Amino acid sequence: MSGAQLPPDAIEAILKYLDLPLSSDLPLAPFEFLSTHLRILPSSLLTPLSKLVPPRQRSFIPLIKSRRLVYASQQPRPPLLRADRGRLRWPLLWERLGGSSLPVPSSEVEEEENWVESEFNFRSVDGEPRQHVRKLGGFLRELEEEREQEGVREARRAERRLDDVGEEFDSDSDDEDERQRDTTRIQSGLAIGADVDQEKVKESFEKRLLEIFVDGLDIMIR
Structure with a gap:
């Protein structure tokens, strides 16, 4: 039950957006699902999904690590x-x-x-x-x-x-x-x-x- 912590309406919205078969659960574990669809999903759907993946684990996703580096490189410093x-x-x-x-x-x-x-x-x-x-x-x-x-x-x-x-x-x-x-x-x-x-x-x-x-x-x- 990889998506058990997500509300049913959040799962439904994510699956509909990705044009995936509707289900009571995500088809992959949260980390794998986030890694696969990160570039596609809008922030409104990424936010609840990201909460299932700890910040440390998210750092292993290259795009997320890259975004953090871009944020940290701002001038003036955040x-x-x-x-x-x-x-x-x-x-x-x-x-x-x-x-x-x-x-x-x-x-x-x-x-x-x-x-x-x-x-x-x-x-x-x-x-x-x-x-x-x-x-x-x-x-x-x-x-x-x-x-x-x-x-x-x-x-x-x-x-x-x-x-x-x-x-x-x-x-x-x-x-x-x-x-x-x-x-x-x-x-x-x-x-x-x-x-x-x-x-x-x-x-x-x-x-x-x-x-x-x-x-x-x-x-x-x-």
Whole structure:
């Protein structure tokens, strides 16, 4: 039952488009079917089919790997493959290459404060945002920073699992340890990679990001 995970209407639409005999299942295993008909099927029919084939396995299809390379070669570099975004998904890889472990300034955090000022444009006589607006902006900023740090902690746990450490991490204690380490780094100003040329680290890291992306190993690829 190679197509059992596909809804019946999706299977029917795919088979009709390819002018194949109607069936409750695909005539080939998902990977073989995708490889055979990738160039023919429109994206609307490829999307549900692609979900049956893991990203890593899809990287063995030359056309898909080629498309990923074309995407990765765009200038400017796609945000997904920039160091400032990538280090949030691969924090351990970033640090192992010598990258700073201090939290990276986030454009999304800045956007939270800017949104508050633009949406709640209550200003005092001197033109400065009123105190309650500042407090709201600061509160949303803290929430966004914590959300990002939580994402980084989860990414670290995922990387450890990929390393096949063989150790089960208790999520509660691990979260608390990560939070304490993050707080200590920020308060003390100490960071892994503080004495390393960060531009060289960035170059090496972005090269690894590209390789991970093309090989279908990036956790953002679905």
